[in-house]
Amino acid sequence: MDIQKKQLLEFYQQMVTIRIFESRVCELFAAGQIPGFVHSSLGQEAIAAGVMACVEKDDKVGLHHRSHGEMIAKGADMNKMMAELFGKATGTCKGKGGSMHIADMDLGILGANGILGAGYAIATGAAFACQYNETKDIALCLFGDGQSNRGPFHESLNVAALWKLPIVFICENNGFGLSNPVKEHLATDCVSDRAAAYGIPGVTVDGNDVLAVYETTLEAVDRARKGNGPSLLEFTTWRWHGHFEGDPAVYKDAQEQEEWLKKDPIPRFAKQLLEQKNATQAELDEMQAKGEALVDAAVKFAEESPWPDVSELFTDVYDRQM
């Protein structure tokens, strides 16, 4: 596939920005500035960058608990995101959702979700609405390997296939569901094996290769947009950190971790860009600096933002306050 240089640089920019954002979030969490639970997507940046490059602003996206990267790549305002993680009034969700429930309906982001597997049916419903309204928009549903074992997976994929809905189901297989390695929670070798059960395409692809992620997703998005129904994609990657910040992840094999760290999607793509002369080191450095500046600004914005007024506790419960 012939991908424009602009797009290639955009992949890199997204990946480094997400990396910087997520690293900073972990530091801020450790420093006590971010409350609650934080699930870091460090190591999984290529999936966010590659997938989100395939969709338009009006396309709908259902996310999960480890989805800061996808939010950023879909175009969410990082200032507001960071403020949300702090619980500030200026946050994406006025500080009421936090990391696990961050959402932005203006960007078609139907939310991270604290309930694993809740996203399948919601994204299926979004795809249904796109089909119903004949908008040509599509829906994406992202999820982890562990939550592929929840029952709504089956119900949703069956319905999506039956109704030929414009949706792409995307599994971020990062090796674990909390402490459970994939081979101990999944009966088949791959999550994508299940596509056969619904008569839809299913593939497993290297999720640390941003170009492979992009090309695979683009094909599935194209299929969905043309009215040919859903696909099930599985991108293999590795969760660098523990399940949540503060989890020492003693259940990980040290050597396996080492090996995966060597497959870091960012330097790997940088090398490609340089070798194929699509970017110079100066350009890469510039993108790194830009990412840092954006994240610095986001942290400053969050720190300087006010806390919500306590009256906010009672707003938004119903569409009109009772």
Add this chain to the structure above:
Amino acid sequence: MTQMSYMEAIRDGMRVEMKRDSGVYIAGEDVAQFGGCFGVTAGLYDEFGPDRVMNTPISEAVIVGHAVGAAALGLRPIAEIMFVDFMGCCMDELHNQAAKMKYMFGGKAKVPMVVRTPCGAGLGAAAQHSQCLESWFTHIAGVKTVMPGTAADAKGLMIAAIRDDNPVMYIEHKQLLGLTGDVPDGEYVVPLGKADIKREGSDVTIVAWSWMLQKSLAAAEKLAAEGINVEVLDPRTLVPLDKDAILKSVSKTGKLVIVHEEIKTSGFGGEISAIVAEEGFDYLDAPIKRVAAPDTPIPFSPILEQTFIPSEEKIIEAVKALF
């Protein structure tokens, strides 16, 4: 007696029963080597092995549903649901299956299973990981609901829950896991359906359970300094409910404040109020008061979450309003 935490006491209760009865086993997400999300089952995998302490995939419906089938065949499963908020993912297995099997089968089935799950706010875990939902379960005939508020009760109620021949929701509170207390050794059983007066008093009765029991005890201390002598009654189990103990206490004090962390509307405080209004109206010399969370989801921002959680101050205020 041994000093231990509420969390260790839950574990000790499970351990005692697992040693006594080979049909008792634990199944849930990350309960094996990892020891559970909050560490409650830590060490049990090493002690009892993989056949008795089993990790499941992220499949709540089968965690609770398989327990129904296994219990019907005579095993005594302890099914762990990582947060009570996830009960929505396996509610049919509880409310239409576990709860009704014995009745629908004309008595020819027994479902001796425990669903162990933590509840409660205060960790910044937001709307889907912080709720108290006990009245969901008390509204199901056929299920018992247990809510320990001290370390000793955590153990004694666990043993009783495992030995009970019915489905039991055993709901522990995240904020109490580290609370320590003296816990009797060995087979210590706290019968289901027996309330406990946690503090004797003569002026007003507070009925409170789980985390709110501890908050009410602290509030009672402060009120004592102001000359109000509070009796704090812990029902310990909501179904079965020790009505007699509640009515007896109210007959003594003439005043009732119910404190719970669930939201107010349709919270279990409404049920207790109704019982006392129906059966103890003549004892009351003031209206019944409820201190509960407001009717909202649980917000993420710490400042909002702290406003949501019923506080000692709100309990004190409610008590004082009766005098």
